[in-house]
Amino acid sequence: MSELAVLPNDFVSSQRAALRRLSDRHAYASVPVGLCVVLFVVNLLVQPAFAGRADWATASGVLVPYLFIGMAFTLPVLQGGFDLSIGTLAGFMTIFVSTVLLPSGITAPELVIPLVVAFGLLSGTINGFFIVYVRLPPIIATLGMYLFYEGLGTAVLPEQGGTIPGWLVRLSQSYGPIPGQWFVVAGFAIVWLALSRTALFRNILVVGGDERAAYTAGVNVKAVRLSSYALTGAIACIAGLMLAALIQSGDGTIGAQYTISGITAVALGGISLHGGKGGLFGGALGGAVLFLIAQLLTDANVSIYAVQIVDGIILIVALSLNGTLDYLRRRLLRKSLAQSAVSAAVEEGQSGIRTTV
Amino acid sequence: MPISKRPPEAYAADQAAIDTQLAVRDMARSFGETRALDSATLTLRRGEIHALAGENGSGKSTLIKILSGVIRPDGGEFMFQGSRARFASPYAAQHAGISTVYQETLITPEMSVRDNIFFGTDGLIRHQRSKSQEISGAHLALDQLGLPGLDIDRPMWTLSLAERQLVTVARAIVRPWQVLILDEGTSALDAHRRDRLFAYLRDASSEGKSVLFTSHRMDEVFDLAQRITVLRNGTTVATVDVAESSYSDVLQHMSGREQAAALMEETNGGSGEVRSAPSALAQRPARSGEPVLRVSDVTLRASSQPMSIELKRGEILGIAGLEGQGQVELVEALCGLSRPRGGRVIVVDDAGRDHEISSYRDANRRGVRYVPRDRRQEGLFASQSVFDNFAIASWGELNRFGILKRGAARKRYQEYAEYTRLVGSPNQPVSTLSGGNQQKVLLGRWTSMHPTVLVLNDPLRGVDANTKEELYQFFRSLAAEGMALVFLSTEIGELLVLTDRIAVIHEGSMQALLPTAEATNGKIVAAMFGQNPEEES
Ligand SMILES: Nc1ncnc2c1ncn2[C@@H]1O[C@H](COP(=O)(O)OP(=O)(O)OP(=O)(O)O)[C@@H](O)[C@H]1O
Ligand SMILES: [Mg+2]
Numbered sequence: 001m002s003e004l005a006v007l008p009n010d011f012v013s014s015q016r017a018a019l020r021r022l023s024d025r026h027a028y029a030s031v032p033v034g035l036c037v038v039l040f041v042v043n044l045l046v047q048p049a050f051a052g053r054a055d056w057a058t059a060s061g062v063l064v065p066y067l068f069i070g071m072a073f074t075l076p077v078l079q080g081g082f083d084l085s086i087g088t089l090a091g092f093m094t095i096f097v098s099t100v101l102l103p104s105g106i107t108a109p110e111l112v113i114p115l116v117v118a119f120g121l122l123s124g125t126i127n128g129f130f131i132v133y134v135r136l137p138p139i140i141a142t143l144g145m146y147l148f149y150e151g152l153g154t155a156v157l158p159e160q161g162g163t164i165p166g167w168l169v170r171l172s173q174s175y176g177p178i179p180g181q182w183f184v185v186a187g188f189a190i191v192w193l194a195l196s197r198t199a200l201f202r203n204i205l206v207v208g209g210d211e212r213a214a215y216t217a218g219v220n221v222k223a224v225r226l227s228s229y230a231l232t233g234a235i236a237c238i239a240g241l242m243l244a245a246l247i248q249s250g251d252g253t254i255g256a257q258y259t260i261s262g263i264t265a266v267a268l269g270g271i272s273l274h275g276g277k278g279g280l281f282g283g284a285l286g287g288a289v290l291f292l293i294a295q296l297l298t299d300a301n302v303s304i305y306a307v308q309i310v311d312g313i314i315l316i317v318a319l320s321l322n323g324t325l326d327y328l329r330r331r332l333l334r335k336s337l338a339q340s341a342v343s344a345a346v347e348e349g350q351s352g353i354r355t356t357v
Numbered sequence: 358m359p360i361s362k363r364p365p366e367a368y369a370a371d372q373a374a375i376d377t378q379l380a381v382r383d384m385a386r387s388f389g390e391t392r393a394l395d396s397a398t399l400t401l402r403r404g405e406i407h408a409l410a411g412e413n414g415s416g417k418s419t420l421i422k423i424l425s426g427v428i429r430p431d432g433g434e435f436m437f438q439g440s441r442a443r444f445a446s447p448y449a450a451q452h453a454g455i456s457t458v459y460q461e462t463l464i465t466p467e468m469s470v471r472d473n474i475f476f477g478t479d480g481l482i483r484h485q486r487s488k489s490q491e492i493s494g495a496h497l498a499l500d501q502l503g504l505p506g507l508d509i510d511r512p513m514w515t516l517s518l519a520e521r522q523l524v525t526v527a528r529a530i531v532r533p534w535q536v537l538i539l540d541e542g543t544s545a546l547d548a549h550r551r552d553r554l555f556a557y558l559r560d561a562s563s564e565g566k567s568v569l570f571t572s573h574r575m576d577e578v579f580d581l582a583q584r585i586t587v588l589r590n591g592t593t594v595a596t597v598d599v600a601e602s603s604y605s606d607v608l609q610h611m612s613g614r615e616q617a618a619a620l621m622e623e624t625n626g627g628s629g630e631v632r633s634a635p636s637a638l639a640q641r642p643a644r645s646g647e648p649v650l651r652v653s654d655v656t657l658r659a660s661s662q663p664m665s666i667e668l669k670r671g672e673i674l675g676i677a678g679l680e681g682q683g684q685v686e687l688v689e690a691l692c693g694l695s696r697p698r699g700g701r702v703i704v705v706d707d708a709g710r711d712h713e714i715s716s717y718r719d720a721n722r723r724g725v726r727y728v729p730r731d732r733r734q735e736g737l738f739a740s741q742s743v744f745d746n747f748a749i750a751s752w753g754e755l756n757r758f759g760i761l762k763r764g765a766a767r768k769r770y771q772e773y774a775e776y777t778r779l780v781g782s783p784n785q786p787v788s789t790l791s792g793g794n795q796q797k798v799l800l801g802r803w804t805s806m807h808p809t810v811l812v813l814n815d816p817l818r819g820v821d822a823n824t825k826e827e828l829y830q831f832f833r834s835l836a837a838e839g840m841a842l843v844f845l846s847t848e849i850g851e852l853l854v855l856t857d858r859i860a861v862i863h864e865g866s867m868q869a870l871l872p873t874a875e876a877t878n879g880k881i882v883a884a885m886f887g888q889n890p891e892e893e894s
Binding site: 025198199200202203205206209210212213214215216217218219220223224227276277330333334337 | 425427446447448451457459461463464465466467468469472473476477478479480481482483484485511512514515528532
């Protein structure tokens, strides 16, 4: 009787599954994942020892700060804001650990880590306060913080110096096959996965998606903004710890260069600067792409300046690719929805509507 | 104190207080110079469905936003369930039991239907409901609203405007509510879906819950409401009982004028069998009727029949159908936004030559203009001024060396704003206009260009009854000048009043093409459900 009843069940469910795939909210990451794979393979071709390299721990030391920087820059973008101060805050953390905490005898990880994270939360909260309550534009408020940390860093420690606690040094060594920094990455991943299962992550995406929709639906927009800036500060400070482990000292000038890297990582990671979609994973992927490019060019003995040129080119290619793929995905989704709408209409026409006339 | 000492009036007063859900007194609110709300007074009883009526810009949405905790009043007060209330945020209002569907369809397009129903119910970190509770809650709400099959994991941007609007209604009804406020919550719905929603509202009110709604459709207001409160220029001018008043009473209260009301009474006359208004039609001059647009063997969907329509100069063609039957595809094919599966859309130029439409740009160049439906998403540039939004499409015509001739454009704007009684200054951001006035701006943008064919997708959504009548006249005068109009509407009465012919679309095919003079409400509804209109008795 009903035309739809004749359609085999698995046809309908495969149609559903296709729709599900097309509308997956992780689809944004397809370009950065692809880039990572391609760059990894190219790295292997140029330098066959890449995968099994003896200095894998050293390479991780370079990679991991990129991951955290990428994620830190992503978080405020998701809620429709921005934080410029991440790089110099991370840079200042190397000094905080080596020249402030160490001399006053605070070296144990169970003290240093909470203090560093607390510093980040506080710094992010200050950013958030000026943005949310004083209503400064995010770029201006966080530019202030950027300059503040840059100045403070160079004032306290004009050049690289100081020493870092032993456990932080040992983070750069391998434990079995695993470089120490990856334990930090894994620990953070667990914390973040737990956090993104809470309402907070959805709240962040709603606020980034449409602030008025969020507010009228009952979301506490100010609290969401404030806490996302606070968390951003915390991630920036973890990035700073990883930087300290990398350079094994404090350095007031190291942070600034990560600002551009962070912004590039966000874009490379497929994160829309309008906010409301994506996830921290994208920023981490974008950071990984930057690392892979740098690694490739270093192995190929190309000058450090060429790295920026290549970064720029890849950025533009990736963004165009992203846009194109997104467009195609949307078209496909629209088309298959139109098809299923027809079958649904047939179904409804047969069962519901007519009887109501 | 012995109870018997209390005077009997005290009991009556107590009883009245218990029966009152919401009492608003002298509510006021200004935005800069604009006095949006001056003195609004309203009581909403328990178990009552109450309509809030008023022209565009009369302050309805402003009052609703105050009651919902979105904005704060400058003066006045309101009592909710017997105690004085002042909500600091929408969250507080929802917590107290006031759920609201806002006039703008506020959604996040990238997020899923489920997220769009439930975001905002949570705390900052704690989910209020588990995932499975959300899933079953969403299904229940969508069932109640007549969207049972909707996949709740779909991203919102894939939904039609009507579906989006129903999702915002679902968002309101999944919250435990005592008072439900709908600010034109039905404006995008077709007759079938509207009936479903009304049935839900009646059920809820019979359980003692209260509903406050706004609508510019008088038939809807009289059908659903028990009492009507009328706002004019931000002030309550009357509260009337539906049983004891007529359309014209209410329209008169709304406008403060008399003649317009009489006109409306005629057009809407009675809620059942709506007939075309012959007086207005007869006044129109006979037209030569050369064809300007030809739809030739167009198929919209794989399973649908090809359709052919010839649109003549000066003709107004109406398009009707239930939501999602293919009307939008048809209209989009006419203006080149999408290509039909089969067949051709042809524009005939002044010299009588045929041109097939291949793209939106192409259609534009040939003089086919499109007024989209969802002003927030597709039409208006929210932060730009009213004037810029109006003038943007005139750029091509009114410029000298690429610079807009502001004087000429201003003059055009002034004329149009006067004609449609557009409330607001040309310099304010268009998003701060009232909903109906935004719609007028969008309409003015395209009509002021004098296209050959004007394709209108539900253009009078949110426009008040008196202005609608004036805009009908306006459309008729455009047609009399030789413009051809295609008019998609969810409102059958409107099509019967305005059009020359009505195409009814069902399951992607043209179920009927009726000359309006022979059409009735019943025939069109029959065709909308896929029946032969002539069999309808
Ligand atoms: N944020 C704002 N800034 C400036 N003016 C505003 C703002 N919001 C509303 N107004 C003005 O207040 C008046 C009342 O607007 P409101 O939206 O309450 O009207 P309404 O009765 O809901 O009209 P409609 O039927 O068109 O929706 C309008 O003149 C509008 O331009
Ligand atoms: Mg309004």
